[in-house]
Amino acid sequence: MKKIQFADQKQEFSKRPSKIGRRSLSRSISQSSTDSYSSAASYTDSSDDETSPRDKQQKNSKGNGDFCIKNIKQADFGRREIEIAEQEMPALMALRKRAQGEKPLAGAKVVGCTHITAQTAVLMETLSALGAQCRWAACNIYSTQNEVAAALAEGGFSVFAWKGESEDDFWWCIDRCVNVEGWQPNMILDDGGDLTHWIYKKYPNMFKKIKGIVEESVTGVHRLYQLSKAGKLCVPAMNVNDSVTKQKFDNLYCCRESILDGLKRTTDVMFGGKQVVVCGYGEVGKGCCAALKAMGSIVYVTEIDPICALQACMDGFRLVKLNEVIRQVDIVITCTGNKNVVVREYLDRMKNGCIVCNMGHSNTEIDVASLRTPELTWERVRSQVDHVIWPDGKRIVLLAEGRLLNLSCSTVPTFVLSITATTQALALIELYNAPEGRYKQDVYLLPKKMGKKYMCTQAREIENSLDWYLSSHQAGSYLQ
Amino acid sequence: MKKIQFADQKQEFSKRPSKIGRRSLSRSISQSSTDSYSSAASYTDSSDDETSPRDKQQKNSKGNGDFCIKNIKQADFGRREIEIAEQEMPALMALRKRAQGEKPLAGAKVVGCTHITAQTAVLMETLSALGAQCRWAACNIYSTQNEVAAALAEGGFSVFAWKGESEDDFWWCIDRCVNVEGWQPNMILDDGGDLTHWIYKKYPNMFKKIKGIVEESVTGVHRLYQLSKAGKLCVPAMNVNDSVTKQKFDNLYCCRESILDGLKRTTDVMFGGKQVVVCGYGEVGKGCCAALKAMGSIVYVTEIDPICALQACMDGFRLVKLNEVIRQVDIVITCTGNKNVVVREYLDRMKNGCIVCNMGHSNTEIDVASLRTPELTWERVRSQVDHVIWPDGKRIVLLAEGRLLNLSCSTVPTFVLSITATTQALALIELYNAPEGRYKQDVYLLPKKMGKKYMCTQAREIENSLDWYLSSHQAGSYLQ
């Protein structure tokens, strides 16, 4: 098997257009590939085994062989990673403990397709504790933490995933989850819509027994809405992506920390006194601006929406047009969600040493393609860091080749993933237990806990989980 | 040559008591060993060459062989690291450009003993541009960036240093700098006092020609004051460590950033909502508190000095005694400068998952020794991260084994090192050019630029350098 270079991986990845822009997609790529502290990457990477997992005979210590992973021997190491993750997932652990008595997922047969990480493992083991049977594939060919997959397989889960799958492997794994004798899923947990798509295409009859779909990603949700519009959605679906907590966490709170982390790990830049322009003042922009302001940077904001512009203004950031400050800033950060915000013209005018990165959407905000011209020299100085050198010697420091900095060069805190995983679990519980007729063949948001009036058990779980969350988080001060 | 484990290195290091507590000592250990982004560590580490540099015949491309390093072939790589460092050292580069005409160090023969890093290389090449001849050894057996040493050797510098020297190598290298036919130093630039000590011991007569010593570290300065008190200091010495800029930068501004960086890289912890106790509200504590408050942590402060306590209070931090909050906090950070601030009793009462780290002084603030008892299990989960596990399963997350987090798990921004290096260069210039009698055989602070009254050329340099600094830093807005 040819050893895949990291840069190639990314190109590979960008060849699969349906994946582009999916927030969580590269999350684990980042975790497993670029951060030596937070993952077991080195361990995994040192594996010299060139045999495809599909060609191996695999059995766990109990003789069970209904899985396909890289190397079952890594199970102990993976178990420790899972245990560490459990520490920062109090809401999920609380849900596991509390709902365990009732087994609200007794009888549920969940087929899942997500990143296979320690955090996912905590989710899967929670679903199992709540009564569900699970079969799982990876939603991304590079994001699987092999040792975690091993621990899951050792624990009896039917997992089909390894790091560095081929496209063919990818669909093979999904098929192995679904197409199994004597077992038919009645719930889908998807991240990106590939699993859902596969069942639609190959096993449409399965939907007769399926009670619902829980989808986490922007892309997957988008596909579901399209199906719904076209009248082709044949089961209820829960849009976890747009829940309030996920939005606040994935954007404002998470980016507030990851902008600093991402810049520091790649460039070791000192923030104090630096001039920074942040393009866009949505939740992500707000998080970036707040963090950099606090670290002593001088922050400018560009924004076209008048309400957001007014907020930036009232928050103390000077509104500018990019061309006003482009010559003087030390760092340029995009978070508009638009295309071609930083074009070649601006790159030409930046000062020597200017750092350019993207926190916004996909890899389209910085026109990186415009930098692939003969007169410019690219120099890879570190992982995720390129110097692009102009003929006069000026260097621009381009991070993650214009892809999302927070996913490529930082990590998503387990704490944040815990929120999402808890929401996914609650959504499964809600859909699985909902009385006939509560949900039609449409896309739903998880019932928000707003009024005290009527509230179903499951929605109350969110509240309770948050309470537990807060209380475990704040040493009991809140719930005494 | 036996391959030295990282953990062993640290023990080795702590065996040499005179080095303990020297701030800059582990700086480059950190840079070269623990941060895969910011250094060429992997390159260096991959060297399988087991021959001691002392046993090799070495020559650079011009045939010069007056140096001893690991591998001259790494010179190109080292050159690039130096060029990158130059970008973030505007004050030093400005000094190089401005003072070059006058050659204020013409005739100076500087012998130096510091960490051999890209930043040091920029300093050495600046001194050379100002007219000085230099010979250099490393002040630490592990901190040398081999590729930088190679670039310096290739550039004609007499460098004697490599990563992983033995104690014997260490003194041999220093001796090779000093004991050379036909060349006698007239200036000393030291970091830790070992070079000074060696000359005192072996070549006391050399001091007749030496115009002065510039010393950067706490330990070295302490030794100089002892010599001075004992009436044995026979040349003037400049205490660079206590200059205002160095203090503010090394402590307040630097720690404000490195506390976040150090915690994030090691634990990926989310700061928002975490309860943190910071022990000590000096400059370091102020920096830590400000950063964590800005990231949404709830911060408590312990402080015994009433003035600092009052400041913490007026800055909005709740003053506590450690035992009041020890059960509820998620993170404990020491920056008191004292011993045994966090003792076993407190560690016993921390909650599961509590992170404990030291930003203060040496490795004495956390009583790590008290954790080396049979009933506790240590588990190294990542580099610099240990889980200490109590019999009931409670885990404490101990960072860097209680050594300085900012040096072990973060990096010192080049920007900050630039301040120190500029101050060192100015101190050399001042001492070298001072008229007879300005400096006695005593320890001096660099003349502070306070009054407009009388100000010597060199002191004005500081001001000018700072001006250039600011201006280059702020895109000319300040000095137009």
Next chain:
Amino acid sequence: MKKIQFADQKQEFSKRPSKIGRRSLSRSISQSSTDSYSSAASYTDSSDDETSPRDKQQKNSKGNGDFCIKNIKQADFGRREIEIAEQEMPALMALRKRAQGEKPLAGAKVVGCTHITAQTAVLMETLSALGAQCRWAACNIYSTQNEVAAALAEGGFSVFAWKGESEDDFWWCIDRCVNVEGWQPNMILDDGGDLTHWIYKKYPNMFKKIKGIVEESVTGVHRLYQLSKAGKLCVPAMNVNDSVTKQKFDNLYCCRESILDGLKRTTDVMFGGKQVVVCGYGEVGKGCCAALKAMGSIVYVTEIDPICALQACMDGFRLVKLNEVIRQVDIVITCTGNKNVVVREYLDRMKNGCIVCNMGHSNTEIDVASLRTPELTWERVRSQVDHVIWPDGKRIVLLAEGRLLNLSCSTVPTFVLSITATTQALALIELYNAPEGRYKQDVYLLPKKMGKKYMCTQAREIENSLDWYLSSHQAGSYLQ
């Protein structure tokens, strides 16, 4: 006419229950009565004329007598107040200038019932410049700035309002605006719903010619929704109260400043180091917390909504239950929007000197009635400041008798009123020019400028006004 005491005024006011809780109601009471810097109160107050305005013959300098105010001689003074207000109302002035050419309100006959202040005058003169004819009464018996009314009358406006109207005067003034020969209103601008109510009751036929109602207050909007539900709303109505800009400004940004201002003016308390509990973490609570944190207070938050609680937590505030901290805090601030948040039990346990105030809703959050018991002594130490003294000598400092601190003891910046006034003007323009059928007999929010899709001229005005706003506000840096 009996001179009405300030305290009596407030009681008078609270006798009219339909007014309670209307945000803007006491705004001008505050401005004209309690703040000697920001108003011309003393001038007005010094008038000894006891004759009722209704009994006087009144004419302005041009011989026009279609108005009824206190004293036309105060016109010059009022004019200056209006000119000062114009300085801080850039959006409204921009709208005046820009839309003036087109006269988008040509033919509009606007009857208004709002507070008569300098800011209202700028609005009225803008409406007039846009082509409208106006007749105006006061929506509150105490809030009229007599000198501004005089300036308006002198300028040709038919104003019927003075400070200290009786209830009978109040309705007489409204009637004089509506019931006039040869003039019939086709637009209503109301604040509180009294004008709308009067027309419903007395002149229902007028609605045939009325194109719409613009309503600003919570109370008035509430009444409109009730009418709408009951199927009795016979014209379209615009709910200005719930527009995004108004909400953000009236709550978050405005309270961030007025909490400091209100506390300082009444108590001169130093914020640094004080322990404060803020009850409720909605927009108002967020503003209060941010301001006090920045001033060095130690802030605790109580919150029952889990999402808001999580936000408080992630913003770095410790979540508590009130009884946990009630004994130790120096200041208690309510902003929950609920009743009886601070009850006698808590008041009994507060420490000596504790300051208690309400920033939330109406005057119901602090159970002030429970303090009117024989064993407690009330001492009015300053305007708006009472010491309530327990038998053991403990004093609680109660501000504004539990009414809204920001309205009673601070001022609403003209800048903020400008946003509201601009929105009102745009709502009038929109309703007046909307093509047949765009608006039904229902309550609408002003079309939010969200999508680029379709946007009517008037909605674009909002955007443009905001642009002008920002540009005038930021010295052209934004729109160059």
Next chain:
Amino acid sequence: MKKIQFADQKQEFSKRPSKIGRRSLSRSISQSSTDSYSSAASYTDSSDDETSPRDKQQKNSKGNGDFCIKNIKQADFGRREIEIAEQEMPALMALRKRAQGEKPLAGAKVVGCTHITAQTAVLMETLSALGAQCRWAACNIYSTQNEVAAALAEGGFSVFAWKGESEDDFWWCIDRCVNVEGWQPNMILDDGGDLTHWIYKKYPNMFKKIKGIVEESVTGVHRLYQLSKAGKLCVPAMNVNDSVTKQKFDNLYCCRESILDGLKRTTDVMFGGKQVVVCGYGEVGKGCCAALKAMGSIVYVTEIDPICALQACMDGFRLVKLNEVIRQVDIVITCTGNKNVVVREYLDRMKNGCIVCNMGHSNTEIDVASLRTPELTWERVRSQVDHVIWPDGKRIVLLAEGRLLNLSCSTVPTFVLSITATTQALALIELYNAPEGRYKQDVYLLPKKMGKKYMCTQAREIENSLDWYLSSHQAGSYLQ
């Protein structure tokens, strides 16, 4: 007696050049004259009694007549003001309570000359409780709170002071304190040096019995150093002005709050989004910048000292030259301590509505004199607020005619005065009890509590007082 206008007062005041620039001088002017909330000014002002206090027969209820004040009948009202002040002076009250047993000032005969305010009264009554006898005069002809003087006289203190003294009265009062049969002072507590000056001039022999001088003001300290230099200082003196706590409080913490308060009370300006330039980044500038940044202003800094400039830079403020931003800013604040920072040329270029004020030193930073030219119109719009109008209609909003905003338009929190008063008391105790020879005829700083080595009882008092302070301030959390 001619009624003195407020404006005249200020001119009167500025005729006495030795007083200019004394920080605390106008403090009480501000308190008693311009802030209707925080003082009993209106009460005092309403007095129509035109007889000079010197011409009246005065006796308190016990028949004691050794005082001279405005009106003994105001004693009850003054007593309440004193009691309110006691609430916010915990350190002083703690000192009173703790040291009372020992009576460390038994036998002390203190003659004082300070502002006569409620806070001073708390100090005097503390000195008395510690064993001292006191005689007191005012250090400023306008700053006396008559009702407080009455309460003191009623309580048996020999007070000679009233609001609106003539110059002749001023010296007469001082003389009455000093020149009394059968009583000779052995301690001096001075604020401004007038009392000390008077004794030097008239009763030099008194110094034989005087154990020391405690001086609070810049001016007074300056005079003492001059005396010392000239060899004419014949007793030890304590410089209270330069104590650490006073500096931090009077400057950083106090100005952080008073800049907001002063601007808000005078102009009701909204801070959010305003562009502000702060001239000078010393402690005062740091306080102003921090506060305005937190309120959402965009803040620029001008600074000539490179260290301070670097701090501003690292704190996130953009360094500018005044002429770069003068056309665009909304507010200009001076805090340099220099002269003519804002000259006519800059004033000419400010935009319409720009607010200009001084937080720095004396009244020299803004060249107000340059605005007294025929083509400019001055319009007093409110107390302390002038509009200066250019021929083209442009208005500049000048606050407090360029005098110190924090003293003219804000109040100094009692909390802060408590620090100073405690320090004064401790300085008296220290000087009075110091063993022969500890203090020579020189100017001293109060022994700083630095080292654990040797510390006299009195210095420990500071620490203890601060402890009490903190503990009372933080509800016991610190000292449990």
